Amino acid sequence: MAGGRHPFYKRLLKEYKSLSTNSLSGITMVKNDENLTEFIFRIEVTNHTLYKKEDLFHLSIIITSEYPVDSPRVQFVIFDEIVIDDDDKDSKGSENKDTVVVPNGVPKIPIHPHVYSNGHICLNLLGEDWTPACSIESVLLSIQSMLNTNDKNERPPDDAAYVKRAPLNPKSTTFIYHDDTV
Amino acid sequence: MSKNPFDRFGVDVTDPTDWASTKLPRLSELDSLKRCYICKEFFTAPVLTVCHHTFCSQCIRQYLLTNSHCPLCKTELYESSLKRDMLLDEIVTCYKSLRPFLLNLLRENEILVKNEPDIEKSENGPSKSNKRPAPVDEDDVIEVLSQGESVPSGSSTPEAQPKKKTKPESQLPALPGKSDQVACPICNKMMSADILQTRHLDDCLSGKTTPPSSNGSHSRKKAGASHGIASFFKKESPVPSSSSSSPSTSNSAFSKAEISQPVGFKESYLKQVEKTNSESVKKLPKLDFQSLSTPKLKEKLAALNLKVQGSRSQLEMRYNQFYVLYNSNLDSSRPVSEKQLKSTLNKWEQSHSAFNTESSTLFSSRASISNRSITSKTFSVREWLQVYHQEFRELIRAARASAKKDKKSKAKNTIDVIEEAEYVEVSKKDDSRPQQEHGSTESKVPQLTPELDMELVDMDFADDIANSSLFGGT
Numbered sequence: 001m002a003g004g005r006h007p008f009y010k011r012l013l014k015e016y017k018s019l020s021t022n023s024l025s026g027i028t029m030v031k032n033d034e035n036l037t038e039f040i041f042r043i044e045v046t047n048h049t050l051y052k053k054e055d056l057f058h059l060s061i062i063i064t065s066e067y068p069v070d071s072p073r074v075q076f077v078i079f080d081e082i083v084i085d086d087d088d089k090d091s092k093g094s095e096n097k098d099t100v101v102v103p104n105g106v107p108k109i110p111i112h113p114h115v116y117s118n119g120h121i122c123l124n125l126l127g128e129d130w131t132p133a134c135s136i137e138s139v140l141l142s143i144q145s146m147l148n149t150n151d152k153n154e155r156p157p158d159d160a161a162y163v164k165r166a167p168l169n170p171k172s173t174t175f176i177y178h179d180d181t182v
Numbered sequence: 183m184s185k186n187p188f189d190r191f192g193v194d195v196t197d198p199t200d201w202a203s204t205k206l207p208r209l210s211e212l213d214s215l216k217r218c219y220i221c222k223e224f225f226t227a228p229v230l231t232v233c234h235h236t237f238c239s240q241c242i243r244q245y246l247l248t249n250s251h252c253p254l255c256k257t258e259l260y261e262s263s264l265k266r267d268m269l270l271d272e273i274v275t276c277y278k279s280l281r282p283f284l285l286n287l288l289r290e291n292e293i294l295v296k297n298e299p300d301i302e303k304s305e306n307g308p309s310k311s312n313k314r315p316a317p318v319d320e321d322d323v324i325e326v327l328s329q330g331e332s333v334p335s336g337s338s339t340p341e342a343q344p345k346k347k348t349k350p351e352s353q354l355p356a357l358p359g360k361s362d363q364v365a366c367p368i369c370n371k372m373m374s375a376d377i378l379q380t381r382h383l384d385d386c387l388s389g390k391t392t393p394p395s396s397n398g399s400h401s402r403k404k405a406g407a408s409h410g411i412a413s414f415f416k417k418e419s420p421v422p423s424s425s426s427s428s429p430s431t432s433n434s435a436f437s438k439a440e441i442s443q444p445v446g447f448k449e450s451y452l453k454q455v456e457k458t459n460s461e462s463v464k465k466l467p468k469l470d471f472q473s474l475s476t477p478k479l480k481e482k483l484a485a486l487n488l489k490v491q492g493s494r495s496q497l498e499m500r501y502n503q504f505y506v507l508y509n510s511n512l513d514s515s516r517p518v519s520e521k522q523l524k525s526t527l528n529k530w531e532q533s534h535s536a537f538n539t540e541s542s543t544l545f546s547s548r549a550s551i552s553n554r555s556i557t558s559k560t561f562s563v564r565e566w567l568q569v570y571h572q573e574f575r576e577l578i579r580a581a582r583a584s585a586k587k588d589k590k591s592k593a594k595n596t597i598d599v600i601e602e603a604e605y606v607e608v609s610k611k612d613d614s615r616p617q618q619e620h621g622s623t624e625s626k627v628p629q630l631t632p633e634l635d636m637e638l639v640d641m642d643f644a645d646d647i648a649n650s651s652l653f654g655g656t
Binding site: 005007015021065069132133 | 223
């Protein structure tokens with residue numbers, strides 16, 4: 001994959017660096033590939049009436065080849081966290097094993113009026129309002145705050161219809177932004 | 183648990199947060215102001231938009247290929263309205279060349295304060311790695327030091343001790359001065375700036391106390407060979423900084439600083455004004471691909487000495503990318519040769535997914551293909567077929583079995599009307615393809631849609647699938 005490095009690899013390195021050094025509260029990087037184009041994050045929502053402590057929300061972020069001109073592909077996924085890094089024997093690996101706590105809980109797609117049950121997220125930042133000045137971090141933060149401020153225990157109004165016909169890639173959906181209140 | 187890519191590639195990543203650990207953390211603000219919002223790097227050939235925002239020429243041109251508003255404020259924006267910012271270009275280049283030294287200097291003091299003994303480690307990038315625990319942070323500064331000779335050590339010179347408390351800002355004015363006596367930032371001795379910059383700094387950093395009046399010829403040679411700090415101040419002929427425009431990772435901050443001339447940013451700026459006034463080089467035109475046939479497009483590419491292989495969309499992307507590279511190169515005060523642009527273009531093609539159908543590594547190959555949209559342009563039908571080959575087979579078998587059963591039951595019930603109608607339709611559709619081709623099994627079950635059957639027999643239906651209405655998005 002040496003030739004497959006992203007044109008904006010340097011920027012991705014920077015984002016990765018800041019994500020892994022200054023950790024955002026409630027957001028954990030669970031997995032990433034070596035080209036830094038695919039990430040899985042765990043988002044924790046604490047002190048919330050709707051989301052319980054044992055709910056695990058995993059967000060998959062895939063960097064397209066046009067990034068940062070084009071928005072990353074973001075959706076909630078059901079992801080099982082299993083520590084398999086036994087071959088990682090250097091000091092860093094062992095250190096990680098002590099610190100990384102795989103929480104017990106049920107992987108779930110969060111219930112939210114803007115999150116479809118297949119994990120697709122209806123968020124303007126991920127579509128037409130994306131600009132290259134946004135970053136992975138800004139996506140994570142806005143999704144976390146989207147969950148944090150939610151008080152409706154419901155799916156989007158057209159959930160069943162959408163999920164039935166939805167393309168695999170949420171980026172190929174043209175979302176109609178139902179309401180700006182939530 | 184995530185791998186650390188910094189160890190593997192050793193890429194030079196500079197970041198405004200590099201300043202956070204220095205004596206003057208607010209420099210990070212200055213640092214980030216000189217960075218492009220798109221690539222997060224220092225501006226390369228900065229251009230100003232109509233809404234007074236600044237981006238790298240290449241970044242914003244690339245963005246404007248597909249968008250027509252400012253990434254920061256959404257003002258309507260067109261490529262033709264971009265204006266070069268020559269002064270900023272020089273400022274950034276100048277700052278870039280000074281940055282490693284400045285960073286070093288401001289950290290140096292900190293080390294002295296902490297008085298860390300690290301002589302045994304000093305050979306490959308000393309105390310920084312000790313002090314900052316995260317391996318991620320091993321960036322350019324380490325590279326700078328590892329190229330130099332064994333650098334500081336808290337216990338180096340007794341003279342170094344009193345210097346600890348001095349604010350770094352007070353030393354900075356010493357740098358540009360050429361004729362006046364200045365204080366060495368390490369040992370505080372007064373000497374001429376020339377001597378300080380050419381050899382004393384290196385000596386002082388490596389722990390030797392050279393009297394400032396001693397004959398310089400020997401130590402000067404040594405400093406040059408070892409690429410010490412003093413080499414920052416050496417005058418070198420201006421080399422076009424190819425490094426800035428190419429995404430290659432080979433150059434460290436140090437070599438960048440080395441190739442750009444230490445003085446003469448001002449002259450370069452003034453010369454640029456004259457140069458642009460007499461500029462005759464034309465920018466590449468934007469092509470309207472819709473009114474251009476593929477042979478015509480190939481002609482255009484050939485005229486630019488670009489490759490003409492690949493699909494239509496690859497040709498278009500190749501032209502667009504070269505157009506961006508070429509035009510942004512014209513915005514640079516240190517333009518690179520066309521040859522270099524082409525090698526950059528090749529590198530870009532290698533890394534761009536449309537030219538490169540490798541699947542991702544994080545998820546298993548099967549998962550990765552199912553993750554991709556069937557309607558996306560880059561969707562590989564062949565790959566899909568390979569992955570799901572077995573599954574398709576099973577489905578066909580099941581379908582045939584159920585079809586047979588169906589036929590029998592229908593025959594029993596003698597409700598043949600509908601089925602017959604279907605059959606007629608099917609065979610009409612299949613006129614061009616004689617039934618024998620399908621082999622013996624197929625001819626027994628004509629109820630199956632013949633197209634589907636054919637495809638499954640000889641796996642050669644990639645094009646059919648791609649063109650069928652099911653995949654209308656392509």
